[in-house]
Amino acid sequence: MFFENLIKDQVIVHFKQVFDLQLRESELSFLPTRKEFEGDITLVVFGLAKIVRKSPEETGQLLGDALLTNPELVTSYNVVKGFLNITINNKLIINRLNNLFIGQFGNVSRKISLSDTVPELPVLIEYSSPNTNKPLHLGHVRNNLLGYSISQILKSNGSKVVKVNIVNDRGIHICKSMLAWQKFGNGETPKSSGLKGDHLVGKYYVEFDRHLREQVKELEAKGYSKEEATKHAGLMVEAQQMLLKWEAGDPDVKALWQKMNNWVYDGFAVTYKNLGVDFDKIYYESETYLLGKSIVEEGLNKGVLFKKEDGSVWIDLKAEGLDEKLLLRSDGTSVYMTQDLGTAVMRYSEFKFSRLIYIVGNEQDYHFKVLFQVLQKLGYEWAKNLYHLSYNMVDLPSGKMKSREGTVVDADELVDEMVREARKLTMELGKLDDFNSEEAIKLYQMLGMGALKYFILKVDPEKRMLFNPDESIDFNGNTGPFIQYTHARILSVMRKAATQSEMAGFNSFELNSVKDLQPKERDLMKLLIRFPEVMEDAAQKLSPAVIAAYTYDLVKAYNQFYHDYAIVDATQISTSLFRLKLSSECAKVINGALLLLGIESPERM
RNA sequence: GGACCUGUAGCUCAACUGGAUAGAGCAUCUGACUACGGAUCAGAAGGCUUGGGGUUCGAAUCCCUUCAGGUCCA
Numbered sequence: 001m002f003f004e005n006l007i008k009d010q011v012i013v014h015f016k017q018v019f020d021l022q023l024r025e026s027e028l029s030f031l032p033t034r035k036e037f038e039g040d041i042t043l044v045v046f047g048l049a050k051i052v053r054k055s056p057e058e059t060g061q062l063l064g065d066a067l068l069t070n071p072e073l074v075t076s077y078n079v080v081k082g083f084l085n086i087t088i089n090n091k092l093i094i095n096r097l098n099n100l101f102i103g104q105f106g107n108v109s110r111k112i113s114l115s116d117t118v119p120e121l122p123v124l125i126e127y128s129s130p131n132t133n134k135p136l137h138l139g140h141v142r143n144n145l146l147g148y149s150i151s152q153i154l155k156s157n158g159s160k161v162v163k164v165n166i167v168n169d170r171g172i173h174i175c176k177s178m179l180a181w182q183k184f185g186n187g188e189t190p191k192s193s194g195l196k197g198d199h200l201v202g203k204y205y206v207e208f209d210r211h212l213r214e215q216v217k218e219l220e221a222k223g224y225s226k227e228e229a230t231k232h233a234g235l236m237v238e239a240q241q242m243l244l245k246w247e248a249g250d251p252d253v254k255a256l257w258q259k260m261n262n263w264v265y266d267g268f269a270v271t272y273k274n275l276g277v278d279f280d281k282i283y284y285e286s287e288t289y290l291l292g293k294s295i296v297e298e299g300l301n302k303g304v305l306f307k308k309e310d311g312s313v314w315i316d317l318k319a320e321g322l323d324e325k326l327l328l329r330s331d332g333t334s335v336y337m338t339q340d341l342g343t344a345v346m347r348y349s350e351f352k353f354s355r356l357i358y359i360v361g362n363e364q365d366y367h368f369k370v371l372f373q374v375l376q377k378l379g380y381e382w383a384k385n386l387y388h389l390s391y392n393m394v395d396l397p398s399g400k401m402k403s404r405e406g407t408v409v410d411a412d413e414l415v416d417e418m419v420r421e422a423r424k425l426t427m428e429l430g431k432l433d434d435f436n437s438e439e440a441i442k443l444y445q446m447l448g449m450g451a452l453k454y455f456i457l458k459v460d461p462e463k464r465m466l467f468n469p470d471e472s473i474d475f476n477g478n479t480g481p482f483i484q485y486t487h488a489r490i491l492s493v494m495r496k497a498a499t500q501s502e503m504a505g506f507n508s509f510e511l512n513s514v515k516d517l518q519p520k521e522r523d524l525m526k527l528l529i530r531f532p533e534v535m536e537d538a539a540q541k542l543s544p545a546v547i548a549a550y551t552y553d554l555v556k557a558y559n560q561f562y563h564d565y566a567i568v569d570a571t572q573i574s575t576s577l578f579r580l581k582l583s584s585e586c587a588k589v590i591n592g593a594l595l596l597l598g599i600e601s602p603e604r605m
Numbered sequence: 606g607g608a609c610c611u612g613u614a615g616c617u618c619a620a621c622u623g624g625a626u627a628g629a630g631c632a633u634c635u636g637a638c639u640a641c642g643g644a645u646c647a648g649a650a651g652g653c654u655u656g657g658g659g660u661u662c663g664a665a666u667c668c669c670u671u672c673a674g675g676u677c678c679a
Binding site: 037083325366426545 | 616621624678
């Protein structure tokens with residue numbers, strides 16, 4: 001909180017003078033002052049009152065009076081119940097803002113791209129993690145946006161970030177789409193069908209299921225139970241055989257697998273580009289799935305793991321409040337947990353990361369709890385640096401945009417819909433003359449994506465959320481486009497001002513010359529000052545939502561300020577330099593904040 | 606059956622991790638435009654924070670319990 005440290009020291013000093021008692025920092029609790037009250041920062045004095053055995057009001061008064069002996073820091077105070085509201089000297093706020101002007105703000109965007117100069121150990125962020133048998137869906141969208149935004153936030157706070165993706169490119173589900181394509185595909189390719197590669201493969205995954213259901217139905221008619229029928233259906237048997245061939249390295253199967261996976265990767269590349277996300281390193285499960293067995297072996301030797309009669313390997317986590325967990329099947333094949341153990345160990349030896357953050361849905365909460373426990377028990381002390389960032393599902397208002405299957409919302413369709421919607425709305429508002437120019441198309445892209453990203457990121461990841469495309473793309477309210485609009489308007493004001501001759505001296509202008517601050521100016525400045533702390537806060541909590549909330553507050557404060565003060569014409573400009581300066585810094589901060597969310601800000605719209 | 610997550614205005618979300626009268630937006634209603642980007646601004650209305658108990662100066666937040674939704678484990 002702004003000036004918390006300065007105030008803290010003073011409170012401790014004065015507390016000793018007044019009450020002759022030594023206070024520890026941890027005994028002080030500060031809040032930003034609520035806007036209904038006068039002041040900048042509030043000290044909660046209930047606890048202190050208890051220590052000195054006086055009423056909260058009296059304690060507050062005594063401390064407040066003592067602080068007033070330091071007028072360079074504190075100009076006034078008031079006490080309400082047990083709350084001591086302190087008003088900071090304007091000069092300090094102005095100084096702080098001036099420092100930020102020349103320091104941090106101008107570099108917000110540049111700082112983000114300069115992470116490679118940081119010497120520390122890297123933070124690994126694993127996100128996206130798709131399967132190669134179907135296209136990305138709405139769930140992946142939340143995952144990707146969270147992963148990318150958190151990477152940006154950590155980078156801007158000076159961490160070296162390595163974005164990694166692990167692609168699930170092997171297993172029975174992959175064989176299913178391969179088999180279906182072989183049987184029913186007639187050699188169809190992305191080129192011949194005009195389908196995006198991942199969608200083409202996804203189509204055959206669905207196709208497999210359809211044919212399988214038919215076969216199962218036939219077998220059920222012959223008296224098989226559903227389970228048995230599924231097990232013995234011809235297609236299922238063939239898929240199993242294909243998997244065995246794949247694992248044995250059969251050249252034909254491998255070639256087909258290569259070909260179809262490449263189609264999918266081409267498709268994913270397009271989706272990732274649209275979402276604006278990228279990776280520093282991509283892992284493939286086909287290359288990592290055998291890792292981990294030796295780690296299990298090691299665990300057995302150490303006596304951390306145990307073997308059941310059938311030969312399967314388990315860990316007992318009952319003492320930790322969990323259950324027994326399977327780590328290796330009786331036939332010696334690995335399960336997900338086995339390979340995740342292997343991948344984690346491999347990554348540590350590769351990167352010596354200071355943290356590894358997994359961005360994975362909350363249906364795997366249990367899985368990660370176990371994974372971390374197992375690594376801990378195996379004696380890897382870096383296991384404490386692993387973190388599972390869990391997020392909940394995204395729902396849609398019923399009906400809309402659902403595919404034929406009724407449940408899956410395709411990421412590409414969603415992106416298209418958002419961009420179309422942005423175009424439609426912009427046209428209705430009639431702001432652009434040329435709706436099809438390259439610039440306009442780029443703008444629709446930015447607005448549609450801005451709407452989508454902001455709407456998803458502003459919600460606490462833990463919470464199940466409802467994504468409403470119409471609401472998200474509103475140009476008013478707490479939405480991406482509204483923030484983008486405000487930013488563009490500031491730039492427009494600046495451009496206009498730049499054409500005026502009085503602009504000379506703007507760049508060297510300092511706020512010190514301004515004596516009195518209007519309330520709205522002060523509000524805005526306080527918000528601007530907070531930005532670095534908000535970034536830190538967001539990095540600590542790994543929460544883009546913190547950035548979103550702050551940005552919206554800032555935009556609102558700016559709009560109120562703008563409405564009253566932002567008069568920029570030739571006659572008034574000499575008195576408006578201060579306001580222009582504030583506007584300009586606002587634009588920088590908003591732009592910086594949007595970058596942290598992975599959102600682009602159009603220069604005009 | 607056991608474990609975990611969620612429940613806040615009609616709707617979508619906040620609430621700085623225990624602080625003041627629980628805040629925004631959308632929707633609804635009332636007001637404000639001849640120059641500035643009105644894609645705006647000002648205001649009203651809307652709440653027993655699922656229900657019940659506890660902890661204390663103080664609870665949406667912590668503990669117990671009830672109900673509802675969701676997920677995981679075999």
